[in-house]
Amino acid sequence: MSMLGSLENVLPADIERRSMEIIESEWGDASHLTPLQRQIVKRVIHTTADFDYLGILKFSPTAVDDALYALRHNAVIVTDTQMALSGVSKPALKALGCEAVCFMSDPAVAASARENGTTRAAAAVDYAAQRYADGNVIFAVGNAPTALVRLYELISEGRLRPSLVVGTPVGFVNVVQSKRLIMSSGVPYIVSEGRKGGSTVAVAICNSLLYQLYDRATGNLL
Amino acid sequence: MSMLGSLENVLPADIERRSMEIIESEWGDASHLTPLQRQIVKRVIHTTADFDYLGILKFSPTAVDDALYALRHNAVIVTDTQMALSGVSKPALKALGCEAVCFMSDPAVAASARENGTTRAAAAVDYAAQRYADGNVIFAVGNAPTALVRLYELISEGRLRPSLVVGTPVGFVNVVQSKRLIMSSGVPYIVSEGRKGGSTVAVAICNSLLYQLYDRATGNLL
Secondary structure (H helix, E strand, O other): OHHHHHOOOOOHHHHHHHHHHHHHHHOOOOOOOOHHHHHHHHHHHHHHOOOOHHHHEEEOOOHHHHHHHHHHOOOEEEEOOHHHHHHOOHHHHHHHOOEEEEOOOOHHHHHHHHHHOOOHHHHHHHHHHHHOOOOOEEEEEOOOHHHHHHHHHHHHOOOOOOOEEEEOOOOOOOHHHHHHHHHOOOOOEEEEOOOOOOHHHHHHHHHHHHHHHEOOOOOOEO | OHHHHHOOOOOHHHHHHHHHHHHHHHOOOOOOOOHHHHHHHHHHHHHHOOOOHHHHEEEOOOHHHHHHHHHHOOOEEEEOOHHHHHHOOHHHHHHHOOEEEEOOOOHHHHHHHHHHOOOHHHHHHHHHHHHOOOOOEEEEEOOOHHHHHHHHHHHHOOOOOOOEEEEOOOOOOOHHHHHHHHHOOOOOEEEEOOOOOOHHHHHHHHHHHHHHHEEOOOOEEO
16 A cells, blocks of 8 residues: 555645645736635635636626625525535525525426527526516526626616626637626626636635635634 | 627537537547547536646546446446536436435534544545445545545455546645546546546536436437
8 A cells, every 4th residue: 555655644624725825835926816816716726726717717806895795795696507506605605694596407497498599597597687686696607608698688788787797607609708798797707717617616716705704614704 | 789799609409519519629639539538528628628638537448338337237426525416417317227426415424534534525435335335336536535545445455346436636635646546546447637627527527428328318328
């Protein structure tokens, strides 16, 4: 079992702290980011091992402040996948009186998508927009560019004003464009410019925001 | 709304096919991969928009064959996160008589981790190993290197012989080493060499394997 000797000896409770230290020691110049933005980018790199995020993660100027305000006031986080929903920290949401929801598996959403020839992701945005028209809603879109496009349309038409859009869909068809649309929409955003992103990236951003307000070690609000 | 004019006009049902075409047109030389391995790598790139996976996704020689055989014979897929669990295609699993499980939230696992000073991920591997000692089990590890290390130990001690290990934990502490251990263990593996990976990568690999056997359009087995 000599191969086990190559392992670094780090206590379970210290693995994340050690990871963050390694990221800081390797990521070079992060001076374009505020301290809170830096926390978010660090968690995204921790989640992807991809240092590209230092350059491609874009924040509207007040996005972090707006997000923290929203999370302190019972925000609803709407995700575009069940995977993202299952990744957002439930203890943190609960402690803050927030919740996370996903409508992708709702039969009404599937029916509406079929009827209108759209994706389920776009139909799920419409569904959420109706449900939370005047609410405190954070959209966390880690998969479907069509969800971001539909958000842009509703925002442009004055029918929706999200507290924050986390826009990190990944892929090759309309992904780059959908992110540009959201960054031009006038709402607070945190977006991974270009093709990269994913559900785990959206979750890392949401959890990093939640962990500004919630201490995982004690379960207390900060 | 002129910005919407920049969008590529692709029908919802064609987005994935179009994405795969784009990947094939950009990824260069994929001749080191078999046709089935190529499907898997393509889905991982589709999931990450990261062409690095063309070089870093490593297959033991018979891994794909072994995996398809296992999935045709009622395999249990054990994931190391609830996120990964929620991403594996449930209709495909059901049609094949397979199932996916995750023990990370099991109170017995948390208690055992506390007692033994290990991570929950390592304790969850022990739990699964006891439960499925002689079973047809695929481990899909997209997060925790400590899960891979524990798998390596159990395999080395002759106490476990997984049908396949999908080893794509991501990060900075013992991630590279844990993957090397699994690649030296003698069991069939699909591993993302280096630091990169993640739950979405593990899910993409599992689903790509499932979609070799299950037609999503018709719901029929292939």
